[in-house]
Amino acid sequence: MKQKEPSTDSKEILSKLNLENLYIDASLQYNIDHLKIILEGCTDVVYREITLSRADTQLKCLLLFTDGLVDSLNINENIIKPLNSIYKFNVAPFCDEKITLESITDYININEFEKIKNYKEIIDGIFSGDTVLMLQGFNEALMLNTKGWEARSLEEPAAESLIRGPREGFTESFRTNTGLIRRKLKDPKLKIKELTIGSRTNTSVGVLYMEDIVNKDALDEVIQKLQEIKIDGIFESGYLEQFLENNTYSPFPQLQVTERPDKVCGNLLEGRIAILTDGAPQALILPISFFQLFQSPEDYNERYMFGNLTRWLRYIGFFIATSFPSIYVALISFHQEMIPADLMLDLAKTRTQVPFPPVVEAILMELTIEFLREASARLPRTIGQTIGIVGAIVIGDAAVRANLASPAMVIVVAITAIGSYVMPHYSTTYPLRSIRFPMIFMAATFGAFGIIVTWIWIIIHLCSLDSLGYPYLSPLAPLNDDLLNDVLIRRPLWKIRRRPKTSNKNSYRW
Template identity: 55%
Template sequence: MGLFDKFKNFKSNFTIGDKLNIENSRDISNKLHDNTNYLKDRFKDCSDINFRELKKSLGNNKYGSILLVFTDGLVNNAIINESIIKPINFSHRLDNISDINITLLQDIILINSVKVTKKFDDVIHSILSGETVLLIDGSEEALLLNTRGWESRSVQESPVESVIRGSKEGFVEDIRTNTAMIRRKLKDSSLKIQDLKVGSKSNTSIAIIYMDDIVNQEILQSALNKLEKIKIDGIFDTGYIEQFLEEDTFSIFPQMQITERPDKACGNLLEGRIVILVDGSPDALIFPVGLVQFLQSPEDYYERFIFANIVRFIRFVGFVVASTFPSIYVAVTTFHQELLPSDFVLNIAKGRVEVPFPPVIEALLMEITIELLREASARLPSRIGQTIGIVGALVIGDAAVKAGIISPIMVVVIAITAIGSYIFPHFSTSYSVRFIRLPMILMAATFGAFGIVITWAWIIAHMCKLHSFGHPFLTPFAPINTKDMKDAALRGPMATLAYSPSSASNKNKRGK
């Protein structure tokens, strides 16, 4: 291959993205005029990018030029005025000197966080992240000044994971506020927070949080490798990260837990798990997890263990009821009437005299109606949504019974099933239960109780196969881990929970 052919081949493989990457990584010039023109060209038609040039007299009719660049709305204007502009304008250290230099300005400016860079990609990212960039004529370096000060939601109780007893703090959309809440609860130097940028266009900040002396280093390294391989234009919520990190994309069960509660995140950190925060999202991702974590609530640890165990047992019962109750009704009324008392069978028959559909059609119609009401109430404003959900269910259920479309007993079955779906502390678990319910109804209508057994066998086999970063989904039940049974379906007294479970970490062996 000749030189011309090599050049042509190189040119064909040289994409526009490569050109932009090279241009973005260019060094800062020592001529302020060139730097200003470059930034104005990059931020052309960006009305929120402000350029403020300061002229400082150096004596002998000489002036030093200083350029400040920042994004309006992402900065605290008071900090810029009081900590940058005012010290520069009124500092006597800049009088009668030959030239202004970066080192001198670092001493004058009253900013607690100052970084120095020679790259324009750092400059542009800092401007778009709420920092103020300072450039001077004659220097190939720029100062990145922390002046972030955008409006954000104040810390308040999580509307999804509210508790009667316990902390009322919830995560907000600002990542630094969230990391500070975790740091305030875990005052230990082994708490590590690593920052990454994900998203080629959004450059979203994410924080990977873990306890260095407890976490499984193999799981941590695996997570970091997967995060670095994410290729996407923008990340706007933890849901993006979850879908990139999960091992079985097509599983109906979530392999990571989400929470809006700092105390829950801290509790999982002490158990050797990893927490991921995404800037702009009030949710935290927790992994590795198993099925039992989705049925646990922070309130389980704030109440005495006897009462906590009763409530936790009710959640496990609710899981079975929400997933299986309609299919049991369909199987019994279709194939196994002999299992019910004769009086009860007669009452069911009376209620179904005018119903033209078989039980399976009844169940499917009611399930679809409940799902429509659920989605409608979730999308409407909160006050209207609650009214629509309650009134709609009562009116539609009563009208359907009077019209002979469904039987009264079916309304009771679906109502109990819906209530069972709402008891899960982890909302995403309800999606899994709702997905399980429909095929189980069809299997019950086809094969009776045997169909329910087959469906549950498939589900259990799938859960046995499922892993969350190498962590078995059914631990500590499959494989059996007696040491971690102290906080599984039931929990022991608080004295037995002093140390992290052995299945979550391979470093903390104090629980033996």
Template identity: 60%
Template structure:
């Protein structure tokens, strides 16, 4: 079943109505006591939910009585005190309880975003999202006041996508901060941010960002429908969304690109791609993408194209080294010694005289050691992790050579391979490279150079079949598109990039 056949099936099942956040559909009562009792029961044993009574006219027991409900820690307490409680207290000049109504309070309260609702389920969700809710005695409507705040991480440079030249700001866990960073860079009214709620219990805010007059509308609608189809208790990171949206779950290659950089997101939006942001996650998902995009970095566009192309070629060389170099060494030393100069082969043979294992076992032992060191350094605190990575590699490598378990040449090969796998700007790509490397070593040990050719044939055939939301993974090479090749392995000067990629964008192909 193709992508757009799936889209038609999802579209036929999609009702167009949002799922309710809470099954209860009760409405706000005119009696403040009833509303208070209902919320106290719903929030029983929730010590962070605060109820605060206010009164404008103190002459009667119930006239002018109001109730504020909010979640401590999710609100900006200064905003609540200065923009809600203080203006209401200054309104004590009102003598009649009938003077107090929703319209009046909207004029008194100094909050820039005020909504009116009658639904208690919407009120509960707003309270848990950081809004402050105001109930009024005698009114069947409540005010939802945007007072979201609390502690959050400040904007800082991404730790996993650092660049030499360019912006030093990265996404944070607050979704509104992230959308604001995108909006600040793209001041275009066609930039749309569509909010959804995903997770039957977490009600996580998910934003789909796109440029309306550029994006492929069929892929956009397919994505929105897929998001509506997600059924899970909670969403806590963009990785959950990625696994639900990808079309080829069992592929070793990622079909979405992960980034913490707003400038990278904006560049991809201008090429017709879509972005998904998840509240609580600093990682944005970009799609559709192909292998070419996974090997590109923002530095490629900030530097002059001659130097950018040189770095890109080094990156592609690193891709070949990281996937194939150990397999080539195993194949040459096991089957094809005649391919190297005699003196070089003799030197390698001398270093392997006392090593009891064949090259394939050496390679697998060293690859396993490198993976252990990589995981250990990633899980430990940063300062200790760096020490473990450097000292561990030096000490273990030297000890293994002295113990004659590993040959010195194998240590060099594995070290160069590890360096080659670190140059990828997209971290998830390194998982694919590490996955490819092991079966390629085994095939090289079994069939020699033919094993490497067989493995690469299988990988290329798989990539030709693979697509990301209808976008061929090997585009623009399969199928061939000469216009898109201007920004593939090599990049043309910026003034030469006059069209957007195909088929990520199906409208406004020409860049203005």
């Protein structure tokens, strides 16, 4: 059916019309008029009209692209220049044969293109860095890959730096990130399923998995959850994380965040699923367990003995970061008999001038540390480091001199802060910081009994969590052999032949 000409109220009609139902017309001018109405105010969209002429023939065409998202040199050298030379040199088949879209592609030096039929594909293409070529007399167009926006170079992840290991991390470019993973996993079984999420941002999201290892049920559940997301915009992988996790109100993450391609590849080989988001330099990994949050690629890069030592330091750091202040408050407030007499006398002397009870003293010092932590993280790097070091020293010394805190409390809070930084990724410290405060209140109210009750509640909560149906405390609860394979300790690599229970097939690596 012939499409109607644009009327005076075309703008209102097009704004209500689904662009998927608006098809490309054979009239080039008709298409230009409608595109200018749809893209009104988009001053970065370029309309490049070209007329290819011979003695008795003219062919009008339009190049449509978004300035800033394309490689201009690529368009000039590999699209415009070949198009202008077709008639100029009377190149066959344009001298004698009928022009088709297929014959046009023989002379355009672009390695990736596809045919499109509706305006929705045009809009999605030009705002993704592609160039659309439309010709007079054709109700189809060509979408040519000319992406070429500025991108950050590969750098070592600041939040996951290693002493021994690769120095490359993800960038904001989706295709660069998939290439980093593909370069390490040269296996055709590595599959990438691409989805588009966000009604306005149309963000590309990639689901990566090993076809012969992954749990198919878990994969189908992830894809279904992603397809059911209803939101206008996705700008970072954290948006997806909030839709994918089963227990939103838990302080513990049910997905792992990483900026390291080698870490993603290691998890893919264990049957897990990775999710990449265009514009985000992080990947999401699922399903995970609680113990996986303590694992670092450096555990496997170093020798067996030292890898286990650093892993156990993280477990100890986790306990210190959550419980050390509350233990100190409980001992000072309720259980003085558990402290050696000489040490207790020294602690009593330092606290004689402090006007606050131990719980208030601990809360004030912990809040001060949190303020310094956030200030140093948000400020420029050079200034942030100065604020963190100088601020802690000056404020700690001033608090002791002003009798607002005892020296012992300053030491306890400092060790607690250091303990929270032994975790492999910065985002993992958030649960530690959120648990610490209620545990201090419980210790101040009930003493050691309050700490025990809090830990019982934490363990029960951890047992109730799951990540994509995978028990959060696995392999400790339920108990299986993986506990002594690569959890509490890491066996030598040549002994870790079996994959974790995240994979329900191909359980053996070799």
